[in-house]
Amino acid sequence: MQLSREELLQAYRRMKVIREFEERLHVEIATGQIAGFTHLYCGQEAVAVGVCEHLDASDKIVSTHRGHGHCLAKGCDVDGMMKEIYGSREGLCNGKGGSMHIADVDKGMLGANGIVGAGAPIAVGAALSLKLDGQGKVAITFSGDGACNQGTTFEAMNLAVVTKAPCIFVFENNHYSEHTGFEYAVGTNKDIASRAEAFGMKVWRADGTDFFAVYETMRDVLEYVRDGNGPAAVEFDTERFFGHFEGDPQNYRGKGELERIRAERDCLTNFRQKVADAKLLEGTVLDAIDEEVLDQIDAAVDAARAAERPQAEDVLTNVYVTY
Amino acid sequence: MTKMMYRDAVRSTIFEEMQRNENVVVLGEDVVGGMGTAGGPEAIGGIWSTSTGFYDAFGPDRVIDTPISESAIVGAAGGLALAGKRPVAELMFADFIGVSLDQIWNQIAKFRYMFGGKTTCPAVIRMAYGAGFNAAAQHSQSVHHILTSMPGLKVVMPTTPADVRGLLREALRGDDPVMFLEHKMLYGVEGEVPDGDYTIPFGHAKLTRAGEDVTLVATGLMVSRCEAAADALAEEGIGCDVLDLRTTSPLDEEAILDSVEVTGRLVVVDEAPQRCSLATDIAALASEKAFASLRAPIQMVTAPHSPIPFALELEQAYLPSADKVQAAVRKVLDWR
Numbered sequence: 001m002q003l004s005r006e007e008l009l010q011a012y013r014r015m016k017v018i019r020e021f022e023e024r025l026h027v028e029i030a031t032g033q034i035a036g037f038t039h040l041y042c043g044q045e046a047v048a049v050g051v052c053e054h055l056d057a058s059d060k061i062v063s064t065h066r067g068h069g070h071c072l073a074k075g076c077d078v079d080g081m082m083k084e085i086y087g088s089r090e091g092l093c094n095g096k097g098g099s100m101h102i103a104d105v106d107k108g109m110l111g112a113n114g115i116v117g118a119g120a121p122i123a124v125g126a127a128l129s130l131k132l133d134g135q136g137k138v139a140i141t142f143s144g145d146g147a148c149n150q151g152t153t154f155e156a157m158n159l160a161v162v163t164k165a166p167c168i169f170v171f172e173n174n175h176y177s178e179h180t181g182f183e184y185a186v187g188t189n190k191d192i193a194s195r196a197e198a199f200g201m202k203v204w205r206a207d208g209t210d211f212f213a214v215y216e217t218m219r220d221v222l223e224y225v226r227d228g229n230g231p232a233a234v235e236f237d238t239e240r241f242f243g244h245f246e247g248d249p250q251n252y253r254g255k256g257e258l259e260r261i262r263a264e265r266d267c268l269t270n271f272r273q274k275v276a277d278a279k280l281l282e283g284t285v286l287d288a289i290d291e292e293v294l295d296q297i298d299a300a301v302d303a304a305r306a307a308e309r310p311q312a313e314d315v316l317t318n319v320y321v322t323y
Numbered sequence: 324m325t326k327m328m329y330r331d332a333v334r335s336t337i338f339e340e341m342q343r344n345e346n347v348v349v350l351g352e353d354v355v356g357g358m359g360t361a362g363g364p365e366a367i368g369g370i371w372s373t374s375t376g377f378y379d380a381f382g383p384d385r386v387i388d389t390p391i392s393e394s395a396i397v398g399a400a401g402g403l404a405l406a407g408k409r410p411v412a413e414l415m416f417a418d419f420i421g422v423s424l425d426q427i428w429n430q431i432a433k434f435r436y437m438f439g440g441k442t443t444c445p446a447v448i449r450m451a452y453g454a455g456f457n458a459a460a461q462h463s464q465s466v467h468h469i470l471t472s473m474p475g476l477k478v479v480m481p482t483t484p485a486d487v488r489g490l491l492r493e494a495l496r497g498d499d500p501v502m503f504l505e506h507k508m509l510y511g512v513e514g515e516v517p518d519g520d521y522t523i524p525f526g527h528a529k530l531t532r533a534g535e536d537v538t539l540v541a542t543g544l545m546v547s548r549c550e551a552a553a554d555a556l557a558e559e560g561i562g563c564d565v566l567d568l569r570t571t572s573p574l575d576e577e578a579i580l581d582s583v584e585v586t587g588r589l590v591v592v593d594e595a596p597q598r599c600s601l602a603t604d605i606a607a608l609a610s611e612k613a614f615a616s617l618r619a620p621i622q623m624v625t626a627p628h629s630p631i632p633f634a635l636e637l638e639q640a641y642l643p644s645a646d647k648v649q650a651a652v653r654k655v656l657d658w659r
Contacts, residue, residue, distance in 0.1 A: 060406060093439030101437035110405045111438065115429050121395040122430065125402020125410070132348065132384045132408070139402070152425070155395035162390055318440030319474050321498040323526075323573050 003215070008281055009289065011053055011211060015045040015268055016293045017078060018069045022242070024297050025068075025085065029246040033305075034085060038099045041069030043209075043241035046267035047172050048073035050214025051140060054222050060108045060126040060139040062119035066240075067112025070142055071102050074109040082300040088307035095310045096318065110139075116177075117150025119143065120169065124160045127167035127231070136226045140168045146177025148192045149185060157199040160231035168225055169196055169233040172208060174240035179252050196233030208236030209267045212274060239265045324517060330510040332487035333373045333449075337411055340495045341381055347495060348385050348403055349374055351396055351413030351449075355388035364388075370415055371451055371510055393423035397448060401431040404446040409495060417452035417466045417504060431500045432475030443498040447491075453544055453594060454642055455508040460630040463638075465594040467542065468601045470502045471571040477501045477525055478572040480542040484514040486569060489523030496522065506543040526573035530582075534562020537652050538582040540605055541592040542568050545643060549592055552648035563652065571601055579605060580613050587618035588655040592643050597625040619658035622651040 003011070022042040028034050041048065044066075052061065052073035063070035071081060076092060084091030085099050092102055103111035110126060113119045123141030130137040147153055148171055160167040171192045175182045188194050193203040202224060206217040214236060221232050239261040243250045250258070275281040327335070341347045355378040356367020368375030377386045389396050393414060400412035414420065420427060427448065434444045454463035470478045477499050481487040487505075494501040531546060532539075532553040539549040546567040553563035564582045568575060583589050589609050593602035602623040609621055624643045632638055 060402075062402070091439070093437060093441070096439045097437040101433075103434075103438040103442070105405060105438065105442040110402065111434065113430075115425055118398070118425055118430055121398020121426060122402035122405070124395065125399030125404075126406040127402070128348075128350075128384075128387060128399060129403045129406035129408045139406075152394045152398065155390075155392035156398065158390055159392055159395040159399060163387060318436050320477070321435070321443055323477075323499075 005281070007053070008275060009285070011049055011215070012271060012281070012286060013289050013293065014049045014053070014073055015211065015271065016289060017296065018045045018048065018072050019268060020293050020297045021068060021072060021078065021082070024301060026242060026246060028301065035087065036098055038085070038246045039066040039244065040242040040246065041066050043239040043261065043267070044172055044174060045069055046211040046214050046271070047170070047208045047236045047238055050211050051170055051218050053215060054218050055108065057106065057108045058135070059137050060110050060123070060130065062110045062123040062126065062139070062141045063112040064119060064142055064144060064147065065100050065112065065114050065116065066144065067102060068099070071104070071109055071112065075107045076102065076104045076109055078296060079300045079303050082304040083307045086304040086307065087310070088304060089310040089314065090307040094314065117143065117147040117152045120147070120153045120156030121159070124156045124165050124167050127160065127165035128163060131164070131166055138166045138168055138222065138225050140170055142170050142172060144177065145171070145173045145175065145182045145186055145192060148195065149177065157196055157201065157231070157233070161200045164230035166225050166228070167231040168221055169201070169231065171233065171235040172238050173235055174238050176240055176244065178244040179248070181252070191235070193233055193235035201231055201233045202229070203232065204234040206234065206236055208238030209265045209270055211267055211271045324515045326513055327484045327516045328510070329484045329487055329505070329512050329514070330372055332484035332516060333491065333505060334375060336488050336491040337374070337495070338377065338380070340492065341377070341385065344409065346407065347409045347411065348387065349377055349411045349413070350387035350389055350399060352389055352391050352415060354413055355386055358388045369413065371505070371507070373413070393419045394426050397423040397426035398430065400446040400448065401426060401434065401444060404431070404444045405434065405442060409445050411447045411449060411495070414448060414450040416462050417450040418461050418464050420450070420466055420469070427470070427476070428473045432473050436475060444500050445498045446500045447494045447503055448501070449503045449505060451507040452504045453506040453508055454631050454638055455544065457633060457635060457638055459633040463631040465543070467504055467571050468595050468599065468604070471601060471604070475500065476572060477570065478504065479525065479570050480504045480506070481569065482509065482543055482546045482567050484512070485516045486523060486529070488516055489521050490525070490569065492520070493522040493525060504543070508544050523569070525570040526575050527569065528575035528578040529567045529569055530564060530578070531567050532563055532565035534564055535585055536562045537588045537590060537655055538564045538566065538579070538586045539590050539592060539648065539652070540566045540568065540579055542571060542601070543594065545592045545594050548643060548645045549648055551645035552652060555645070555649060556652055561652065561656065576608060576612070579608065583609050583613040584616045587616050589617070589621045590648065590651045590655060591621065591623050592648055593623065593625045594643065595626055596628045597623055598628060600625060619655040622655055624648050624651045
């Protein structure tokens with residue numbers, strides 16, 4: 001492990017922020033505090049953080065409908081996101097986007113996306129822009145095992161290879177595309193990365209519930225892509241702790257499945273175990289972070305509830321720059 | 324003034340803008356052409372010859388030859404724009420919006436709005452539209468009404484080389500996504516082009532014939548059919564205003580209403596089928612806002628509710644003609 005103590009603490013805090021952000025949203029939605037469709041990232045935190053800890057604001061990411069984790073990992077403001085999900089005028093997108101359309105272009109976060117598979121071509125475009133700039137920056141598209149079946153993803157992979165775009169296709173296999181099992185819907189021998197390989201990309205695979213596996217893998221992937229070798233792909237095997245959307249009864253889950261993955265495949269538990277075994281961080285320090293994060297999320301919810309609501313005249317702002 | 328063909332107006336305007344602004348990037352299928360062939364790059368230079376010479380001048384990072392992947396082309400244009408570039412993507416045929424529509428209407432049209440105004444998406448998507456080449460049902464359509472219905476997009480339909488230059492410059496220098504629709508029957512048309520670095524603001528129709536009896540509203544190739552009808556009718560002493568809208572989003576409502584207030588008679592000519600079209604849109608506008616001025620029911624000369632047929636005779640029967648426009652003008656004049 002080459003991470004400093006500060007880097008380890010930051011990674012843990014970021015994962016914990018995502019976890020508690022999502023756990024709290026689950027409650028807020030269930031109690032009717034938040035409107036619309038929300039898709040929670042809980043369980044996949046090690047992927048977003050293990051990827052984004054390598055990036056700075058000039059690297060770009062494009063996210064999915066399950067995008068809160070990517071946004072938080074890329075540095076989007078917690079309060080601004082909570083306010084956005086609450087539909088406040090003070091939200092990151094002035095209440096115009098909501099959960100599925102959070103973006104912060106200044107942070108290199110080019111948007112969550114309500115259309116499954118729509119992000120990959122956009123990321124290739126961003127990568128072509130970065131290639132033209134010639135600063136060794138990359139664009140990353142996150143896709144799930146659902147999006148890997150969309151034609152847009154295939155088109156984007158081929159375009160990236162043909163143009164040698166510095167684009168990384170991160171496939172988060174959480175085993176469910178909406179309510180359908182990965183083993184049914186992905187025809188390539190239960191494997192996504194081989195598709196990218198077939199398009200001519202170098203690929204990696206790692207355990208997405210292990211922050212260290214993700215982080216170390218991404219070090220190699222990023223080195224390869226930043227060196228000008230063209231695009232690459234990586235498949236992370238991970239878990240989705242909630243349903244496709246909030247309110248999903250999850251009838252498709254096996255008996256005891258949710259309890260089992262929470263007990264055996266929790267990336268935060270895994271992280272704590274690993275740093276304890278290696279005597280890198282003390283449990284008390286992590287407990288203190290847990291407390292701080294809970295307070296931070298409480299404060300974000302309080303702020304979101306009190307934040308200014310949009311007005312009817314806001315409907316027509318920002319449709320165009322000029323019209 | 325310089326004489327120039329419509330296609331050369333497209334090519335030269337993009338070329339000059341690429342020289343002027345290093346953020347302008349071109350992408351699309353065969354915009355270079357000949358990549359990976361014995362003939363080598365620049366064997367084509369765009370199937371409409373609208374990017375000839377670009378690759379040699381600006382290189383592969385700014386002239387990006389793509390596979391046949393329309394969703395990826397438009398999506399990549401969106402990503403380039405979000406990352407600070409000014410992409411000009413070519414879709415070849417307007418009919419291909421079908422395979423790329425999500426990236427057009429759910430992505431680039433909405434980025435700015437969904438993201439709370441914190442970004443712009445200055446992407447220009449060019450496409451050749453229109454019938455007249457016997458290219459049949461999937462390579463001849465007019466799709467402006469579909470795109471005009473989408474908030475967030477601007478829709479431009481130049482008719483002359485001079486307008487191509489001014490409107491395309493405006494598109495390339497603006498900060499909103501623009502659908503730039505080039506009529507394929509106009510590519511070979513020559514016209515006078517003013518010298519100098521002029522732009523034409525969107526939302527300003529052009530009056531190409533003036534008369535006080537009937538208002539004719541059209542876009543693209545249909546403008547010349549209206550002009551032919553107006554010229555023939557002028558010999559009989561019937562005067563027509565012919566309005567070339569130039570952009571359908573934004574729409575120059577004022578020009579239409581001002582003319583109808585004088586003439587009291589409106590004929591809208593549209594190359595697309597009538598249902599949910601630009602023709603019905605303008606008819607609704609006039610009935611809502613110029614009702615008191617109208618002296619006859621509004622007439623619409625449009626394509627029928629059918630796919631575009633292949634055979635020469637059938638395609639001509641399908642398209643609005645100057646004769647059909649004349650007949651519609653007589654009908655509004657003869658009413659009561």
